[in-house]
Amino acid sequence: MSQVPQIRIPATYMRGGTSKGVFFRLQDLPEAAQAPGPARDALLQRVIGSPDPYQKQIDGMGGATSSTSKTVILSPSTRPDHDVDYLFGQVSIDKPFVDWSGNCGNLTAAVGAFAIHSGFVPRERIPDNGVCTVRIWQANIGKTIIAHVPIHDGAVQETGDFELDGVTFPAAEIQIEFMDPADGEGAMFPTGQVVDDLEVPGVGTLKATLINAGIPTIFVNAADLGYTGKELQDDINGHAEALAMFETIRAHGAVRMGLIRDVSEAAARQHTPKVAFVAPPADYVASSGKTIQAGDIDLLVRALSMGKLHHAMMGTAAVAIATAAAVPGTLVNLAAGGGERTQVTFGHPSGTLRVGAEARAVDGQWTATKAIMSRSARILMEGWVRVPGDAF
Structure with a gap:
């Protein structure tokens, strides 16, 4: 029987809105997974515990639902006037692929908080008390999202009294603005008809x-x-x-x-x-x-x-x-x-x-100029996620 040591990768497990996902900084991923491709997809699938024919994701961080089979990769933004580039991967539960075709709006709330925690937002932009504005480039769909993250004593405020149906406990409110939310050069209605x-x-x-x-x-x-x-x-x-x-x-x-x-x-x-x-x-x-x-x-x-x-x-x-x-x-x-x-x-x-x-x-x-909603986010666990060294 072969024995392959596990490797450990810095990661943070976060709730954002009514979803949960494993968050990574791009620079923390193994070199083979720092670029898009089969190695990255295989790594994220193994982290989450997919593909799982039992549809339980017992051997991974996923929760066997679309809301919990999610991954996020953040990196310093390559776009002017943005703080962070946000890439979202929806991991299939029972099939061997990661879908990169869209965004996760719920986890966007956690992206703003994670960007501050991870040093992607300059310290001088973070107030001692108040709201920190984080400008996010959503790389999957090529759109700007603005997160207004509450700050208390110089740190992200995670607890509070904002209640969100679908989330058991109250937390701090994070307002999210989706700028120019129409996909594809403003083609909100691809057929040209509203019905x-x-x-x-x-x-x-x-x-x-x-x-x-x-x-x-x-x-x-x-x-x-x-x-x-x-x-x-x-x-x-x-x-x-x-x-x-x-x-x-x-x-x-x-x-x-x-x-x-x-x-x-x-x-x-x-x-x-x-x-x-x-x-x-x-x-x-x-x-x-x-x-x-x-x-x-x-x-x-x-x-x-x-x-x-x-x-x-x-x-x-x-x-x-x-x-x-x-x-x-x-x-x-x-x-x-x-x-x-x-x-x-x-x-x-x-x-x-x-x-x-x-x-x-x-x-x-x-055309739409922006859409607005409120969500909340919280770090659930941080440290390292482990996968077998031959998993990707």
Whole structure:
């Protein structure tokens, strides 16, 4: 039996919003993994514990959900007027690949804090008490994100009384601004329409809003699929037929958005696009047991990530929701009652979330200047992560 010593790599395990991930500084990675390619992907998969046919990630840092099978690499920014370059890798749980096609909005909150902790922000820019502004270059999608991180006694403030549904304990509030969130030279609506007829074999022709903002997202009406918008994870994730239907919608929507050429390519692009269904506000009981009143929300949204209904809401999908809500006539806007809006509060499986966005039409094309939301972040563990030396 061969014996290969383990190596150890400096790493930090952080919660950001309703996600968790393993954070690395680029310079701390083994030399073979400091550049994009198979070695980096293999290393990150081994760190997380993938691919795992048991879908448990017992032999790694992952938590066997899309929200916890995540990695982040930070480095000094190569862009003017930015502090840090942020690269996000969504690690597949049961397949041997890392998806680099999009951002993680939830972990963005942790990026700002990690950048300060790791020395990427000059000391003179960090107040003794107040807020430190961290300018982040999101390398996956080529966008600027601004994190406003609270500082107390010269250090990142992590504890506080800000409550985020989907996160058990309160923490300090971090405001995130996603600048120019539309993906691809401002092409918010890749088909040129705010609502399309999306033909999905085996499902039918669905009204759909296809938007590139925050992350490419396909919005459909809950009622068109036989749902109410009040569903929780078990209502969807326990039904293989439902999951297969959503994956078919996602694949055909991806082709319509120009993200892939053929539906067969969707399996290798699990992170994007997202698919979500919307409905007008209604009373429901969240997964925590808390009753959400229809009068406290503008609409209901449920979204799938990596093939499963998300337990709360992905941060990038929340940006898409905010942006779509700001454009009259989208399915999101109509579910919220229509008209002009700069913010909405939506109900998700774990509770509610308020998001805002600014959108305007220029020469007949919609564009967004920014989207705003609040999250929180906290270091859970720091030190070294260990992997077998032949893992990459």
